Amino acid sequence: MRILIADDSVLLREGLTLILGDGGHEVIAGVDNGDDLVHRALARKPDLVISDIRMPPSHTDEGLRAAMTIREQWPSAPILLLSQYVVLSYATELLASGSGAIGYLLKERVSDIDEFLDAVERVAHGGMVLDPEVVAQVMGRGRAADPLAALTPREREVLELMAEGHTNAGIAKRLVVTEGAVEKHTQRIFAKLDLGTDAEVHRRVTAVLTLLG
Incomplete structure (x- = not known):
């Protein structure tokens, strides 16, 4: 698959590139901010977009906002968001933006390479993936x-x-x-x-x- 990565950490972008490459996928571009993410995603229409939720300049929800903008113009865009912490409102907003091809994972999940690559495949093929910790928090409230x-x-x-x-x-x-x-x-x-x-x-x-x- 052709994959676009968005994260302001060069180390994480390079790490994801290696993991995805070993999994047989091609990273076609890496960006470090929401504006570039929107531009590249809409111009190149990758098979999957993987983005951090928090990026410059405010490090709050630029990645999520960029994902929502992409969805407005490309409703079926396959997007997998990564987050350091569970924020249920992020998952809700993301899911409400379309009917499928959506994922929301904690960054720690990337360390389980097989599980991460499985999530990549599922989202790219139109599926939905929520981190088990997100589901556990919802069920516990x-x-x-x-x-x-x-x-x-x-x-x-x-x-x-x-x-x-x-x-x-x-x-x-x-x-x-x-x-x-x-x-x-x-x-x-x-x-x-x-x-x-x-x-x-x-x-x-x-x-x-x-x-x-």
């Missing part, structure tokens, strides 16, 4: 009017794994059940969350947005 209250414990497990980006086959392997069982749980989740009959990818994203709530 209390909400007065919890839209997930109607879900059974097993359905919550399926939704958590769905949020982490696992396919039905991957969820089945994790839970040691059949894919048919996972499909039934998934359809019950969609029904209980009143998600209608939209495209499967859109419903999965909407279900995860409900989880992030």
Whole structure:
């Protein structure tokens, strides 16, 4: 795949370039700010954009803002954001910007090369990936009017794994059940969350947005 990297750390850009190169991918450019990220992404239309959320000049959310700008002009842009810390609002904003091809990982996840490369592949091919720590924090908080209250414990497990980006086959392997069982749980989740009959990818994203709530 052709990949564009955005991070103000030269060391991280070079490290990602080596990891992705060893994984058979080509890094076509590396930039260190949001403006260049938007320009390069829209001009070159890479197979995947990997960007830090915090970049110059304010080191707050320039990467996220750049990703949102790219999505406005290229709705299907595949974007994987990296962050030093979990900020749930970032994940929610990113997911709300499109129907798929979205990822949000902690930078520490890059050290698990196989897991990182798997996330790269999933997002580039239209999937959704949220860091397990993001999902864990969401599931651990209390909400007065919890839209997930109607879900059974097993359905919550399926939704958590769905949020982490696992396919039905991957969820089945994790839970040691059949894919048919996972499909039934998934359809019950969609029904209980009143998600209608939209495209499967859109419903999965909407279900995860409900989880992030």
